[in-house]
Every structure is written in C-alpha cells, then in structure tokens.
Amino acid sequence: MSLNANDTHKKIVKAAHKLFMDLGYRAVSTRRIAEACGITQPTLYHHFSNKKAIYMEVLRTELVDMQNALSRIIKRFDGDIEECLFQVTYYILINKPPSMGQMFHDIQKELNQEHQGTVRKWWMESYQDPIASIFEKGIKDQKLRDPAEIGSDPVSSAYLLLSLISSRNTDYKLKESLAKEQARFYVKVILYGLSQSNGR
Template sequence: MEAADTRQEILIQASRLFKRLGYRATTTREIAKAVNIKQPSLFYHFPNKKAIVEEIFALSLNEAAVRIEEACRQEGPASERLHQYLVWDLSTLHRMPMAMSAIYTGDALKSPELADLANRLKSFYRSLEDLIAQGIRSGEFVAIDPSLGRLMVASITIAHLEYAEESEIKDSDKLAREGADFVLRAFSKS
C-alpha cells in the first residue's frame, strides 16, 4: 500500500472506530489493527490519536469555515447564500469516505486535549448563526433564535452524515440539494 493510501486508510478506519467505540476508548493499537499495519507504522503517519482526529476534523471543517464566512460577507438574499453553502457542504460531506458523524456527536470534542477543535467548531457555529440572523433581519426567515436555527441545521447535517455512512449514495449533489431545500423550507416565512 502506498504511503498516501495508508494514511487515508488510517483516517477511514479511525473514524469508524471513533463512531463505534468513541474517541477515548479507541486506541492507536486498534486503529493499526483495523488498517492491517503495525502500531509503529501508524506512528510514521500520525504521532498520536489526537493528530488523527485533528486531520479528520480539518477535512470536514477547514473549507466549510471559509465558505460560511464568505456566505456571511456576500451580498444578496441570505436564503440563497445559506442554500448555496448547504448544497456545497452536504455534497462535500457525502463524498468523504470517513465516518464523520462521530467527530461531531461523540466524545472527541469533549476531550480537554481537543479543546482547540471545539473552539473552532464554536466559531463556525457563530458564523452560521450570523447568516441565519441576516435572514431573519431581512424578513426572509421566520423569527427564530439563531442558535436554535443553527442547532436545526447541525442536526440535519449530522443526519445527512449518518445516512451517507450507512447508505450507498448514487447522486450526492441531488441529496445535498434536497437537504438544503428542506432547511430553507423550515426557515421560510411563506
């Protein structure tokens, strides 16, 4: 197996173990076994379990954070900006081979050593709340607490992640549009 392939397989298998066992209960030995490599080989690619979860998290959040910030700053209806962002985000997440849901819903972000990741997610959530608040102020969205709106969007995103992890997705873009449409209908005043 090529080094890049091994690294990718470590991320995939680690994400599955995090989903099944939790971050804290998963060991680097179990990850190495799942990849069919020796533990020292795993350490060639990642110095520790924290580095693995940081990379998985970065794959799902780094570009998303940039795009939600851009959506907040762009001109035009907030509903269109939120919809475009969600289509991109859901479509991107559907194509990832990792089991991403556990990173957001499991025990990983509650670990003190991953406090930086939890803070980055909070920053992302503030931007999402800002975009929702823009839609409320412009009269496009129903009057709702933006943090509740953010929780609703996050819940739908997690549901999409879990669906993608359990199903064979034939058309990621179509599924992403359906998810984004669903969110916009929930926020819509009409």
Template sequence: MYEEILDTAEELFMKQGYNDTSTRQIANILNITQPNIYYHFKNKEEIYYQVMQRLAKEVGENLNQIAADETRDFDEKLLQMAFYLQKRHPFSLFMMMHDLQHTLQPEIANKLFGLWENSYKQPFLGLFTQEQRIRATVEPDFAVRQLFILISANLDLPEAIKVASLKKTMELFFYGILEK
C-alpha cells in the same frame, strides 16, 4: 511525510471515525512503520486534532466565502453551504460529535469543539442572525443545530441520490422556518 500522514488519516477518519481508525492502518496505507508516524505525531489523538484543525480552517474559509457572496440570497447561500459540507466533509457530524464527547481527552475535545463552533457553526449562525424572514420564534442557534442534523442525515446516502435528497431536505427546512 507529515502531510501524507494527515491526508491518509483524514480520509480514514472521514470514512470510519476516530475509534475505527488506527495508526497501523495509516502506516500500512503509506507503506511506512508506526514509529515513522510517531516521529511526526505524539499519538493518534494528536493526528486527529491536526487533521480536524486543518479541515476546520479550510471549511471555515469556504463557508465564510459562500456566506459573504452578495450575489446570492439567504436560501441560495444556505443551500450552497450545505452542498459544500456534503462534498467536502462527508463525515457524519453525529460521529464527529460522538468522538468529541466520548472518546477524546477533554482538553483536546474542548479545542476541537471550539474549532467546530468557529469554522462550521459560526458561518451559518451569522446568516441566520442577519436574515429578516426567519420567524421571531425561531432561535438562530437552534435552527443551525437542526440544519446540521438534516445535512448529516443526507451524508450516508448513495451518491446518485445524495444531492437531490439534500436539495429536497433544504426546501423542507426553508418552508418550515421562513415566514410567508
């Protein structure tokens, strides 16, 4: 039941965010009682932390695998990493950061921010620090933050145009940072 709770909670957190997801919703979807949830988890915050920890591990492994692919160049790797996030993490990164900063206990928020830094940001940052074509005036950390903003802006689009829009966004991003 532990994994089923996490699976259901992840789906709800990804669609609705932390604030708009309740343990009652999770219990109703699973046809269990809330006390059954609390048998496995202390509170909703712990569920969120476990969901995000599990997701961050998976995302980090996949992003690092794409980044390490020596058959792709920088542009292709970034595009594939962005597509992966769009598909696997359809949760607004803005909403996630808002949850971290404003709704969770500082101790949990700090742990989750550390997970995000290591699993989401670091694979991108590694690529940016290795790429020779990036203009000297572009700081890798700043470029990664801007890239996440652009990826997030494409998450709420209808499925039919989501991929094409992200591809256009990435092309715009590349031509804005790569030297000619």
C-alpha cells in the same frame, strides 16, 4: 517545517483521515497509518506525538476546510439570504463526512473532556458561526424578523438548521438532486415555516 516535511505531514493526515472514517478510531494504529503513507513509524512520530494527536489534526483539518468553504459561499451570495442558506445547506449535505456517526461516536468515547471542548469550539467556528452570520445579517438588513418577536436569535436559528441537516445522518453520500431537494426544503422550513400563508 520544510516543504518536504509539510508534504509528509499532509500525507499522514490524508491517510489517517481515510482510515479513521472507514474503520473507526480504535481499529487504527500508528503502524497502520505509517504503512498507508509508505513511511516508518519513527518518521510518523517525528510529525505527531501519538495517535490522538493525529486524530485531532484530522478533525481540525476537516473542520477548517468546511469553514473556509462556507465562508466563500457566504461571500459569493451575500445579500440573498435564501439562496445563501440554500447553497450552504447543499454544500454541507454533499460534503459532510459519510461516516459522521462513527466520528461523533469516536469523539465522545475516545477523547477526554478537554479535547472534546476543543473539537466543539472548532465545530462552532466551522459550522455554527458562519450560518449564524447569515441570519445576523438578515436581521440587520431587516430581511428577517426581529429575534425578540419570534423568540429566536441567529445562533438558535443556525443550530436549528444544522439539526435538520444532521437528521440526514446517513452513511452514504446523497445524490446531488436529492441533496438539492433536501436543502431547499430545510431552508423553506427555516425561513417560512410550513403554513400556506408564509410559503412561496
């Protein structure tokens, strides 16, 4: 793909991302995406075979960006489990799509089982696996309790943290101060529970 073609590809994905998040999958046509990019529909179809292909690329790009960001955070705060989990949680709260509810609805209603499976795999690689790696390292370094002792494992712990984060599934961006407060609370709950004897 030439540099110019690559720029057009990125422009289509960026414009489509905004339209899909603002309006939902059904309300967006390839004509609308092309108009938002300032290109013709034939040019758009040169890059993507149909609307679903564009939507899948929007999701893939969104998830890869998140995966790369979380990997950088984990590398930076390697060794400090609580701070690493806090920074990861804070980043997700600040940067997750504000219209995540719409996105989940579209994935469930508009994509077939095969595409849903692909998105689920991307999600695990982007969100679940990086967070699970933090818990896995904590167990390996004996900074966290043995999974056999508490009946949990790194993946379950990651899923639990992500469930707490997704419980704040609002359609607006959290203010930084509130996001930090929420992130710190979620990490404390995951690491120490709510009892006074385990708190810090």
